[in-house]
Amino acid sequence: xxxxxxxxxxxxxxxxxxxxxxxxxxxxxxxxxxxxxxxxxxxxxxxxxxxxxxxxxxxxxxxxxxxxxxxxxxxxxxxxxxxxxxxxxxxxxxxxxxxxxxxxxxxxxxxxxxxxxxxxxxxxxxxxxxxxxxxxxxxxxxxxxxxxxxxxxxxxxxxxxxxxxxxxxxxxxxxxxxxxxxxxxxxxxxxxxxxxxxxxxxxxxxxxxxxxxxxxxxxxxxxxxxxxxxxxxxxxxxxxxxxxxxxxxxxxxxxxxxxxxxxxxxxxxxxxxxxxxxxxxxxxxxxxxxxxxxxxxxxxxxxxxxxxxxxxxxxxxxxxxxxxxxxxx
Numbered sequence: 001x002x003x004x005x006x007x008x009x010x011x012x013x014x015x016x017x018x019x020x021x022x023x024x025x026x027x028x029x030x031x032x033x034x035x036x037x038x039x040x041x042x043x044x045x046x047x048x049x050x051x052x053x054x055x056x057x058x059x060x061x062x063x064x065x066x067x068x069x070x071x072x073x074x075x076x077x078x079x080x081x082x083x084x085x086x087x088x089x090x091x092x093x094x095x096x097x098x099x100x101x102x103x104x105x106x107x108x109x110x111x112x113x114x115x116x117x118x119x120x121x122x123x124x125x126x127x128x129x130x131x132x133x134x135x136x137x138x139x140x141x142x143x144x145x146x147x148x149x150x151x152x153x154x155x156x157x158x159x160x161x162x163x164x165x166x167x168x169x170x171x172x173x174x175x176x177x178x179x180x181x182x183x184x185x186x187x188x189x190x191x192x193x194x195x196x197x198x199x200x201x202x203x204x205x206x207x208x209x210x211x212x213x214x215x216x217x218x219x220x221x222x223x224x225x226x227x228x229x230x231x232x233x234x235x236x237x238x239x240x241x242x243x244x245x246x247x248x249x250x251x252x253x254x255x256x257x258x259x260x261x262x263x264x265x266x267x268x269x270x271x272x273x274x275x276x277x278x279x280x281x282x283x284x285x286x287x288x289x290x291x292x293x294x295x296x297x298x299x300x301x302x303x304x305x306x307x308x309x310x311x312x313x314x315x316x317x318x319x320x321x322x323x324x325x326x327x328x329x
Contacts, residue, residue, distance in 0.1 A: 007031040007072045007114075009060055009105055010079035013039030014180045015120070015173075018219045019076060019226055020044060024052060026227070031068055034079065035059045043180050061101040069112035074230055077105050077157075078120045080150060082182075084268075085320060087146035088327050098149035099156065106160045114166075117157065118230050121172040123215075123240065123273060125151040132246070133276035136172070136238055143268035143328060154238065161236045169229050174242040174275045177295065178219030179302050190214075190249070191299060196309035198258050205317055208265035210250035213272045215242040218290035228286045242275025243288040255296040263314050266321060267328040 006023050010016040011032030017039060023030050024047065032044070032055040047053050058065050060079050069075070081087070081097040102119070109117055126134050127141030142148040154170045161168035177191045194204050225241045253260055281287050312320075 003027050003029065004073040005029045005031065005071050006074045006076060007033065007069060008076045008078060009033045010039065010077075012036060012041060012043050012055065013078060014043070014178075014182050015176060015219055015222060016076075016078045017043035017180060018178065018223050019078070020047070020053065022223045022227060024050065028052070030054075031072065032056065033058045033060060033065060033068060038082065038182055059101075060105055061096045065104065066108045066111060069108045069114060072109070072112055072114050074116040074118070075105065075109045075114050076118050076120070076226060076230065077102065079105070080120075080153070082146060084144050084146055085324050087144055087149070088323050091145040094145050094149045095152075098146075099152045102153040102156050106157065106166070110160065110164055110166060116230055117161075117166055117168045118226060119154055119157040119168065119170040120226070121154040121170045121238070122147060122150040123172050123174045123242075123275065125154070125172065126270075127268070128270045129272075132272040132274040133242075134240070134274060135276040136240055136279060158236060158238070167235050169232075169234055169236070170238045171225060171229055171241045171280075172238060172275075173222060174215035174217055174240070174273050176219055176222050177216050177299070179298065179305065181219075190252070192306060192309055193312050194252070194256055195299065195303055195306040196311050198256060199303060199307055200311040202311055202313065203259040203261040204253050204256065205263050205312060205314055206249055206253060206260050207263055207269075209262065210253065210260070211248055212269070213246040213248045213274065215246045215274045216252075216292055216295070217241065217243040217275075217288060218295040221288040221290055224289075225280070225286050228284050229280075232284055234283055237283075239280040239283070240275040240277050241280060242277050243292070244275075244277055245292070246272060246274040247292050251292070252296065255293065256300070261314055263317055266324055268324075
């Protein structure tokens, strides 16, 4: 493979840092832009001294970023504000980061003549879908500002592709998990929550009866999909990326092994998330390879990563999600 200069926004985050790992392993030069609000230097510390990697702490919505795009061949745009509750509380902040920030990254890429632009979108745009597995043609029903702003960011990327002739592609991720999955935020990702609870000897806080299913997709499969998509000749398209299976929260608890406490179900959350990945598989030959059981074993093998993560309880979760219930019920 020809060596390239790739720029990864959000490259110190969970998914972004794994993408950086892969790009460096493939022999590429990598520029990272990250404001360290969610990820941080810790996720890239193992690359200390790597001359092909440069890391720049910048806010894509506010700081000067254009010079960093000089000589870049490909942009992987992962930087975004995540989480449901803060997006309800601070919608303008989310619009700034996820929409205005995307425009600024697009414009920097356009000015620099970047050849390829990959946007990482979210399956949250489907809201509560009518069909599982859910195809890309499903109705868009964002339930909260985070979902809306991620979808608006995607539409902006596609528009820039059509109007300015940029080569763009968007991938809608479903439930990504793996090493370095985030631990902070207002009630973080389920794996980070559960692993911190396991380390602390606390029960797993299972929402509802735990029968709800999620398309848990290992981060290594997600990274492979990004690399394949960026290297393809596909232009101006949107694809779902998922594991081609779904698992219940109860199955996750069974694999993690520990006591359970049930907390109220939350409005706006689907019973099932399950990506129909037929189009991407047919277009590229990609398919997920890591089984759920294998992925969970890998998480447990690195459980010490979550030693300093917040330990959520039913009481702290209820407080953190109060706005969620108030606005979406």
